[in-house]
Amino acid sequence: MNIKTIAKMSGVSVSTVSKIINNYPDISEETRTKVLRIMEEIGYRPSLNTKSTTFRKSKMVGVVFAGKLNVDFTHPFFVDVINAFKKQIGLLGYDLLFFSNEKFLDGGEDYLARCRHFQVDGCIIIAGDEVESSVYDLDQSEIPCVGVDIKLSEKNSAFIMSDNEKISSKVVEHFYLNGYRDIGFLGIDRYSEVTSTREKAFINSLQNFGLAYRKDWFVYSQDFREEDGYQAVKQLTDRTDQLPQAIFAVTDLLAFGAIRALKEKGYRVPQDVAVIGCDDIDACRYTDPPLTTVKQDKQKIGRLAALMLFDLMNKQMDVKRIMVEPELVIRQSCGGSGIWSSANPITQSS
Structure with a gap:
């Protein structure tokens, strides 16, 4: 049994049968149904080298x-x-x-x-x-x-x-509720739709809360590894003594590197600079201090x-x-009580 036989039985050309097998759209529904019915009746199945997945389920x-x-x-x-x-x-x-x-x-x-x-x-x-x-x-x-x-x-x-926009808005809200007003950002220096969305939403959230957008506090790494976050924040600490009170890193791995760079320069986390990451990977529980982060429900x-x-x-x-929906997971790298309420007391970080 081959497509020539199918074509003869269906009263159509061989090319039409081939198009139906390969799921081309330019075939009428009536013709497609007729050919498929004949193929089903005689138990014909396309060979393994066909493009179609219409007639056999590979599972x-x-x-x-x-x-x-x-x-x-x-x-x-x-x-x-x-x-x-x-x-x-x-x-x-x-x-x-x-x-x-x-x-x-x-x-x-x-x-x-x-x-x-x-x-x-x-x-x-x-x-x-x-x-x-x-x-x-x-x-x-x-x-x-x-x-x-x-x-x-x-x-x-x-x-x-x-929801990457909510990730950033929750971070800024938590910073704001806990008294952080000077806030920086750690992203990546090449285009990524996810991180670009987080950065834009972060800037919008700063503006919504009336907080300053300091471009010099926005730093970018070459990649998403811990070492890349370390190098980016190290450059920030090398060029200025006026650091933000808090930094949002777009991934946990970058946040790990940021904490290492800050501590190497003698800054305390979170007393001098608070850090929040994103993802809530398992290692967040075991960093020093444990990382506050936004959980993506993997x-x-x-x-x-x-x-x-x-x-x-x-x-x-x-x-x-x-x-x-993302979820803020509060640990020790960002100070504050972590109570999500407008009644939460504002305390300035040292």
């Missing part, structure tokens, strides 16, 4: 760690997300297929072709920085996709991320991503985006 989900920088199995945020995703999607009966991007960063990457080749039923895309253009080919394809920290917008796609993000993808693959989903 396989592709995993793409997108971006030229910042995403791998050592990243403490993304590894927790993918572990939660793996457990939930496994309970739903799917296995994972991880796609490497190391050989495709020169502009020749093609995730879509590889997803079609392996006939994955869907794909989760976990995004870092400088995302490859091939990722957006996946977004525009017939393959259901869910993005984590990347906004996918096409009809077979959805995305999930923490378990919830991973589980929701799995459920969203399952619904997309089974055409049961209308929701296209989910923003997960």
Whole structure:
């Protein structure tokens, strides 16, 4: 049995059958239904080298760690997300297929072709920085996709991320409630949609509370590692003795580096400079002092991503985006009682 036989039985051309198998859109619904019904009746299945995933379920989900920088199995945020995703999607009966991007960063990457080749039923895309253009080919394809920290917008796609604007607004609110008025920022010196959103929301929140935006207190690291945060804040302490009362670092790893640089210069945390990070990775509990941070619910993000993808693959989903509420986790690196109330007493840090 081959597509010539299918074409003859259906009364259409071989090219029309091929287009239906490969899920091309320029076929009438009536013709598509007729050909699919005949293929189902005679038990025809496309061969493994076809692009289509329409007729056989592989029960396989592709995993793409997108971006030229910042995403791998050592990243403490993304590894927790993918572990939660793996457990939930496994309970739903799917296995994972991880796609490497190391050989495709020169502009020749093609995730879509590889997803079609392996006939994955869907794909989760976990995004870092400088995302490859091939990722957006996946977004525009017939393959259901869910993005984590990347906004996918096409009809077979959805995305999930923490509410990054609320992350920054909660940080500024906590600083304000606890008497901090001179506030700095530690970001990264290349474009990242997530960190850019946090920075813009941070500046807006400063303005909403009537606090000064001091550009000289905004410092940027080369990457997201602890060492990068250390180098960025070390440069700040080297060039000025007038430091902010508090610093918001866009990730916990950067916050760890900031604390090390401050302590090396003789500043006490939080008595001289308070520090808040973001992510709430496990190591936050064990730093000296333990790090106040904004928790991204990694378990919830991973589980929701799995459920969203399952619904997309089974055409049961209308929701296209989910923003997960962040939570401030108060420890010792930022002074104050941590009571979220307008009645919270304002105490100036020393």
